[in-house]
Each structure stands twice: as C-alpha cells, then as structure tokens.
Amino acid sequence: MDKFTVHTGTAAPLRASNVDTDQIIPAEYLKRITRHGFEDGLFNSWRKDANFVLNRPAYQGVSVLVAGPDFGTGSSREHAVWALMDYGFKVVISSRFADIFRGNSGKQGLLTAVVDQSAVEQLWKIIEEEPSTPVTVDLEAQVITAAGFTTKFEVDSYVRWRLMEGLDDIGLTLKHVDEITAFEAKRPSFKPTTI
Amino acid sequence: MGRTLAQKVWDDHVVRRAEGEPDLLYIDLHLTHEVTSPQAFDGLRAAGRPVRRKDLTIATEDHNVPTTDIDKPIVDPISRAQIEALRINTKEFGIENYELGNKEQGIVHIIAPQSGLTQPGMTIVCGDSHTSTHGAFGSIGMGIGTSEVEHVLATQTLPLKPFKTMAITVNGKLPAGVTSKDLILAIIAEIGTGGGQGYILEYRGEAIRALSMEGRMTMCNMSIEAGARAGMIAPDETTFEYVKGREHAPKGADWDAAVAYWKTLPTDDDAVFDREVIIDATKLSPFVTWGTNPGQGAPISANVPSPDDFTDEVDKKATEKALEYMDLKAGMPIRDIKIDTVFIGSCTNGRIEDLRAAADILKGNKIADGMRMMVVPGSVRVRLEAMAEGLDKVFLEAGAEWREAGCSMCLGMNPDKLTPGERSASTSNRNFEGRQGPGGRTHLVSPAVAAATAIRGTLSSPADLVGSSN
Numbered sequence: 047m048d049k050f051t052v053h054t055g056t057a058a059p060l061r062a063s064n065v066d067t068d069q070i071i072p073a074e075y076l077k078r079i080t081r082h083g084f085e086d087g088l089f090n091s092w093r094k095d096a097n098f099v100l101n102r103p104a105y106q107g108v109s110v111l112v113a114g115p116d117f118g119t120g121s122s123r124e125h126a127v128w129a130l131m132d133y134g135f136k137v138v139i140s141s142r143f144a145d146i147f148r149g150n151s152g153k154q155g156l157l158t159a160v161v162d163q164s165a166v167e168q169l170w171k172i173i174e175e176e177p178s179t180p181v182t183v184d185l186e187a188q189v190i191t192a193a194g195f196t197t198k199f200e201v202d203s204y205v206r207w208r209l210m211e212g213l214d215d216i217g218l219t220l221k222h223v224d225e226i227t228a229f230e231a232k233r234p235s236f237k238p239t240t241i
Numbered sequence: 242m243g244r245t246l247a248q249k250v251w252d253d254h255v256v257r258r259a260e261g262e263p264d265l266l267y268i269d270l271h272l273t274h275e276v277t278s279p280q281a282f283d284g285l286r287a288a289g290r291p292v293r294r295k296d297l298t299i300a301t302e303d304h305n306v307p308t309t310d311i312d313k314p315i316v317d318p319i320s321r322a323q324i325e326a327l328r329i330n331t332k333e334f335g336i337e338n339y340e341l342g343n344k345e346q347g348i349v350h351i352i353a354p355q356s357g358l359t360q361p362g363m364t365i366v367c368g369d370s371h372t373s374t375h376g377a378f379g380s381i382g383m384g385i386g387t388s389e390v391e392h393v394l395a396t397q398t399l400p401l402k403p404f405k406t407m408a409i410t411v412n413g414k415l416p417a418g419v420t421s422k423d424l425i426l427a428i429i430a431e432i433g434t435g436g437g438q439g440y441i442l443e444y445r446g447e448a449i450r451a452l453s454m455e456g457r458m459t460m461c462n463m464s465i466e467a468g469a470r471a472g473m474i475a476p477d478e479t480t481f482e483y484v485k486g487r488e489h490a491p492k493g494a495d496w497d498a499a500v501a502y503w504k505t506l507p508t509d510d511d512a513v514f515d516r517e518v519i520i521d522a523t524k525l526s527p528f529v530t531w532g533t534n535p536g537q538g539a540p541i542s543a544n545v546p547s548p549d550d551f552t553d554e555v556d557k558k559a560t561e562k563a564l565e566y567m568d569l570k571a572g573m574p575i576r577d578i579k580i581d582t583v584f585i586g587s588c589t590n591g592r593i594e595d596l597r598a599a600a601d602i603l604k605g606n607k608i609a610d611g612m613r614m615m616v617v618p619g620s621v622r623v624r625l626e627a628m629a630e631g632l633d634k635v636f637l638e639a640g641a642e643w644r645e646a647g648c649s650m651c652l653g654m655n656p657d658k659l660t661p662g663e664r665s666a667s668t669s670n671r672n673f674e675g676r677q678g679p680g681g682r683t684h685l686v687s688p689a690v691a692a693a694t695a696i697r698g699t700l701s702s703p704a705d706l707v708g709s710s711n
Contacts, residue, residue, distance in 0.1 A: 061558075062558075062562070063555045063558070063559050064534045064536075064559060066673045068652075068673040068675065068676050069673065069674060069675075072653065072679070073652045073653045073676075076276050076654060077276075077305060077317075077322075077323050078319070078323075079279035079322065079323055079326045081283070081387075091675050091679060091680075116434055116438075116468070119434055119435070119468065119534070120370065120465075120466075120671060121369075121652075121671075122277065122368060122370040122385060123276075123386070124280075124387040124388060125387075127386070142435050142438060143438075144435075144438065144468060145438055145468070145469075146384050146386060146465075146470060149386060150386035150387075150389075154388065163555075202402070203261070204261065204262060204263055204402070215388070216288070219265060219398055219400060220395070222256070222257050225256050225257045226256055226265075226396060226397065229267050233267075234498065235495055235498075236491040236495040237269055237360075237363070238269075238270070238358050238360060238489040238490075238491075240296055240299040240337055240358065241295065241296050241337050
C-alpha cells in the first residue's frame with residue numbers, strides 16, 4: 047500500500063444520500079476474479095446519463111469525491127473501493143460512511159474523510175461554482191482546504207497511522223502469531239469444525 | 242457493571258488488546274463463496290501464505306449459480322470462470338467446498354445454520370454483508386471485505402475496534418399475520434439506513450422471544466440494512482432446540498458444556514446499552530418498501546409518501562429521486578401498485594418456514610394473469626424438505642416456478658433478473674436501484690405478502706384475500 051500524507055486534486059460533487067455499493071459498482075462486475083480494472087464499472091448505470099457529474103467535461107481528472115450522507119451502504123463488496131481507486135479517486139468526503147465500506151477503504155488506501163453535512167454543503171458550493179478549485183486533504187493535520195475554506199475531518203486514529211505508514215494489515219497481525227497460537231490452545235472442545 | 246451479549250462474545254474472542262490498537266479478534270468460523278474470495282486467494286498465493294485454519298473455513302457456490310439446468314455447464318463464461326476459480330482455490334488450499342449439485346450446497350447463510358456450524362457465542366465472518374444472519378444464535382456475525390477475507394484466511398483473526406451496543410426492544414406480541422420480516426422492515430424505517438452505523442444491535446423483548454429461529458434469522462439478516470454490521474439475539478431454549486442433533490452440533494459431554502456456556506451469554510440485568518429503541522409490536526401491520534433503500538418503507542395500508550411529507554432536505558430529495566426511479570405517484574395507495582414478478586427466496590426468506598408460509602396462502606389459488614412467480618429455496622436441503630412436504634406441488638399448481646437453490650434474483654449476478662422497468666415484490670433484502678437487474682424496481686415484502694400479491698396482482702396482504710373472488 048502507498049503511503050498517504052497529503053493529497054491535492056480537483057473534486058466532484060455527488061449530490062445524493064445513501065449511495066449504496068450496488069450503485070458504486072453493480073453485481074455484474076463482481077464476476078471478475080482480478081483486483082484491478084474496475085473503473086468502467088464505477089457508477090455504471092448513472093454514467094449512462096450524459097449529465098451525470100463524472101461525465102461533465104469540468105470534472106474530468108477528479109481525485110476527490112464529495113458525497114451525501116450514508117455513502118457505501120449495502121453490500122460488503124470491496125470492488126466498490128477498487129472501482130473508485132481504479133477510476134482515480136484518492137479521497138471520499140461525506141458526513142457518514144457505512145461501516146464495512148469504510149473498513150474496506152482503510153485496507154486499500156482510499157481515505158474516507160468524515161466532516162459535518164454543513165462542510166459537505168460548503169464544499170459542494172465551492173466545487174460547483176469553480177470545478178477547477180484544488181482541494182487539499184492533509185491526513186497528518188486532518189484538515190481539508192479548498193478556496194480559503196478550511197475544515198477539520200475525522201478519521202480513525204489507527205487507520206490514519208496505517209495509511210500514513212503504508213502498512214499491510216496481515217503483516218502486522220502475523221507479528222503476534224504466538225498470541226494467536228496461545229489463544230487457540232485454550233479454545234473449548236465443543237466449538238465446531240468444518241472438516 | 243454487567244455486560245451485554247455482544248460484549249461477552251467479543252471479550253471471549255480477544256487474542257490481543259493493546260492501547261491505541263484495535264482488538265485482535267479470533268474468528269471461530271469463516272464462510273466463503275465464489276464472489277469475494279478469488280482476489281483473497283491470489284493475495285495468499287502472492288505472499289506464499291497458507292490458510293491457517295482449514296478446519297474453521299467452508300465454501301459454497303451461491304451468488305453466481307443458475308437455478309435451472311444445474312446439471313449442464315454454466316452458460317455465462319464469466320460466471321463459470323468464477324466458480325471454477327473457487328473450485329481450484331479451495332482444492333489448492335484444502336478447504337471443503339459445497340459445489341453446485343452437492344446436497345449441502347446453498348446460500349452461505351442458510352447452509353451454516355442448517356448443518357449446525359452456526360452456534361451461540363461464536364464469531365462468524367464471511368465476505369458478504371448478510372453474515373449478520375448468524376447473530377440470531379447469539380453470535381457475532383459480520384460481513385467483511387475481500388482484504389479481510391484474506392486476513393482471516395491467513396491469520397484466523399481480524400483487527401477490529403469494539404462497537405457500541407444498541408438495544409432494540411420489541412414489547413408485546415405481533416398481531417396475527419404480521420411476521421418477522423414486517424417487524425424488521427418497520428425497525429429499519431424507524432431508525433433509518435444509517436441508524437445502526439457503528440453499533441451491534443441486540444433485538445430483545447417479548448416479540449423477539451416468541452420468534453422461531455427462522456424468524457430470528459430474518460431479523461438479524463437485515464441488521465446491515467439499518468447500517469449495523471451485526472445484529473444479535475440472546476440464545477435461549479428455542480436456540481438450543483434448533484442446534485441440538487444437527488451434524489456439527491456438540492455431542493455428549495461437549496453438548497452439556499456448550500449449553501452451560503451459552504446460558505451465561507445473555508445480557509446482564511445491570512448492563513447498559515449505548516442506545517435503546519423501543520418498538521410496540523402490537524401496533525405493527527404488514528410492511529413493504531416503496532422506495533430505493535430499505536428504510537423507505539410503510540405499512541401496506543398506507544399511501545406512497547410525498548417529498549413534502551419530509552422536513553429534512555436530504556430525505557426530501559431522496560424521496561423525490563426514489564419516486565422517479567420507482568415510477569410511483571405520491572399519495573397513491575400502496576395496495577394499488579401493480580406487480581409483474583414475485584420472488585420468494587434469498588438468505589433473508591429462503592428457509593423452510595418461509596416456503597411453508599407462502600404455500601399456505603397459495604394452496605388452492607392461482608397466481609394472477611401475466612404474473613411471473615419464482616420460488617427459490619435457499620439450499621438443497623430446504624428444497625428437499627419442501628418437496629417431502631409437497632410444497633413444490635402447491636407452488637407449481639398455483640402457476641409459480643419451482644427452482645434449484647441459490648441467491649437467484651436477490652442480486653443481478655446470475656440469469657434470474659428483472660428486465661428494465663419490471664416491478665417485483667421480493668422477499669429479499671435490498672431495493673436499491675438496479676439491484677435485481679438494471680432498471681428493475683423492487684418492493685421488499687414478507688413471504689406472506691409475496692404470496693398474496695402473486696394471487697391478486699397488486700401489493701396485498703393475506704387479509705386482502707378474504708372475500709376476494711380469486
């Protein structure tokens with residue numbers, strides 16, 4: 047995983063609440079067995095509409111998504127995170143994320159920045175009036191800045207540390223393999239096994 | 242201070258706890274399927290890591306599989322390749338896989354409880370958000386992403402921050418004709434699709450205690466639609482009765498030890514929940530969704546709401562957008578909504594009790610002219626049990642299709658899909674835009690409402706059939 051410290055890029059406003067992972071990437075794309083190449087599936091049905099924000103010339107090359115509340119609800123598909131990242135997104139900003147989506151993002155290096163809905167509204171206003179406005183997301187300071195507007199954002203402290211260090215979760219856990227083995231030795235005999 | 246059910250199960254699985262780090266939680270059972278696992282196995286292969294506990298891992302084929310002609314090769318080459326990948330991966334890593342055609346095959350959340358693998362007090366994960374189903378036994382069942390699937394395969398643990406706890410207390414008895422599906426849809430409408438975010442829910446109270454295990458599984462299954470990663474119900478005699486004697490259930494002295502432990506799990510009287518919601522069961526009636534998220538629901542006797550009924554700007558806009566997608570007029574009676582396809586099945590309502598409820602209503606009736614009705618058992622065992630009871634004949638005689646086991650029309654990943662503009666009454670769990678096929682429109686309903694709707698052709702409750710000429 048690449049280290050994440052500060053990211054600056056242009057941003058797209060997604061004026062919708064409850065953007066579920068079926069909207070982010072439909073099930074049809076989940077049949078693939080690779081981890082990359084999902085950019086064509088991102089917001090697949092909405093992208094058929096020429097007026098959809100990502101189809102507008104002003105929002106080409108964006109890397110920050112500013113969305114309504116409850117982003118990433120529904121299915122646990124990590125393909126939603128892969129699709130956003132394959133498309134070029136580095137950060138999603140919302141007032142509320144679904145738990146599984148936020149967890150999946152943290153594993154992959156997509157930053158989910160939580161701000162108040164009023165800050166989302168401010169950012170929407172700024173990037174709708176001037177789509178070329180650079181938006182800077184500073185993970186160390188936990189601050190978003192855009193055209194003179196500044197807001198703090200929340201992120202889990204452990205996820206923040208892992209993102210900043212670019213660390214792999216499995217490697218971290220395997221450092222404690224002795225503790226796992228010790229735990230296993232104490233498991234009750236009545237617990238079921240599959241084979 | 243006492244502890245809640247969720248806290249007890251959590252504490253008993255902590256491998257490591259350190260300041261500033263998430264807890265490292267041991268996983269008792271890892272369920273896998275073809276969709277969210279191939280990239281995880283690739284990750285293991287790339288890092289040269291084995292599966293730590295093959296004996297705590299199981300696989301099945303469910304999301305992609307067709308529900309007809311299962312003896313023939315899968316027509317869609319991409320689906321076929323994904324199933325093939327699971328077969329190769331499970332063989333290479335030594336994991337048991339219930340292939341299509343095996344009598345243990347079925348939807349992942351149906352097969353684990355029916356074989357007795359799901360028991361109280363466990364931690365159970367799967368790369369599928371409806372893993373919350375297993376909370377019905379008093380376990381922590383959680384959906385995980387593919388990176389976490391890889392993590393569990395490699396370490397049999399997951400680093401997780403403890404969740405807050407929310408009690409959902411359902412007082413009183415459910416009126417006749419009101420089911421656990423109506424109850425959970427009403428709860429989601431009450432707390433919203435984000436209401437459970439960051440929480441483990443615990444369903445409690447008289448109405449919950451009275452539910453069968455099937456009914457409890459339906460409740461816990463849809464916890465994720467309220468934003469909660471897990472939902473739980475304290476184990477009791479109903480739970481023990483269900484588990485006892487199943488293939489993987491503890492036997493002999495192990496059974497006694499297990500039950501003694503399980504009896505310690507219910508929430509202590511002096512435990513404090515972070516939030517409590519109280520629901521009056523006696524006021525509930527059959528409940529259906531009209532919109533494009535599971536929180537957009539109403540009693541079947543209500544009218545389709547108008548954006549003006551909401552004060553919150555976000556809700557107003559969401560309602561406007563949902564009515565447009567669903568092609569519904571504000572103020573029209575929900576009972577007047579005409580349905581093209583009825584789907585009975587899924588991990589929410591694909592169990593034997595659900596099929597019995599639907600068959601009870603369909604018996605001696607015919608489905609409406611032009612109606613398509615699909616009945617898809619959740620597993621091969623459910624299918625065989627239903628056939629032994631003659632339920633398949635009831636469905637076929639009514640004019641429904643009787644299919645093989647799988648996820649089917651719950652999600653548009655296999656041949657069972659809605660066509661653009663087609664409208665379904667579905668016993669599944671998600672009414673998202675395009676969930677059952679691009680352009681498809683979904684109303685979430687209970688099996689009883691699904692059956693009554695199939696007969697009348699419009700969204701209907703069983704009570705609407707009384708005095709009906711059909």
